[in-house]
Amino acid sequence: MGLTPFKVGKIRQLYSVGDDHLLMVASDKISAFDVVMEQAIPEKGRVLTAMTSFWCEELSHVAVGSLVSCDPSVIEHSVPGFKEASDLHGRTMLVRSAEMLSLECIVRGYLAGQAFEEYQQHGTIHTMAAPPGLGLGEQLPAPMFTPSTKAEEGHDLNIGLEEAAEIVGKKRLEEAQELCLNLYKAGAKRCADAGLILADTKFELGVIDGQLVLCDEVITPDSSRIWPADEVVIGQSPPAFDKQPFRDWLSAQPWEKSPPPPTLPDDVIATTSARYQAAYERVTNRALEDWYGRSS
Structure with a gap:
């Protein structure tokens, strides 16, 4: 198809499409502690893409999204030959280019x-005051906007609102905070x-023609903690439709959280794949x- 690589991430690859669009391709790779595992999780890329498409439609009354289409026949108009690239179908999004916020x-x-x-x-959350006596898995008095830095390499760092304002500007931060809280409440x-x-989720925001828009993945098992409501017990690690159980397995291994990662057993791969699919369908x-x- 002659695509020009724009950016290669841990899980996604971006390709330039003309001057103002990108192809975003989600792989089946999975990462934890900023390390990509050697084995893939079947259907993971399709789940991330399908959920993002769903949420962009579901939340369109709250925020404008950068997503144009996931339909291979629509993408074909911008990327001739895409219809024949069947291995990319279902895990590829055509999106508008945006100037991303560095948060x-x-x-x-x-x-x-x-x-x-x-x-x-x-006794704080992202350096902000929090009421005493809260347990693991307990609902906060109100949703909290808790930004972090966006590191190209290594770990993102949790920061307070004042430091976030220094990065993107006070007015833009206030816009982002209000938009993200509204997105979370609707989600x-x-x-x-x-x-x-x-339980929590990470939004990626960008700017197109001066307007904040919703970009990248939206409320997926990679970017969120999603729990079955009837199984949450305060003080216990909740069962999850996300990759937390996979992270828990990794944490129990004698591993220094740096490459090379341990080999994932077949049952962890199968369970993680099933959780991702269940998240989408639920x-x-x-x-x-x-x-x-x-x-097939």
């Missing part, structure tokens, strides 16, 4: 992950209707087999 825009509605670790040690409501809890009430690129 990870995280919204937390429940206490988990790094936020819980910080809360245990300091959490949809999840609740499906018997799920959207949230959307749609079958993954009906999405583009259905496996």
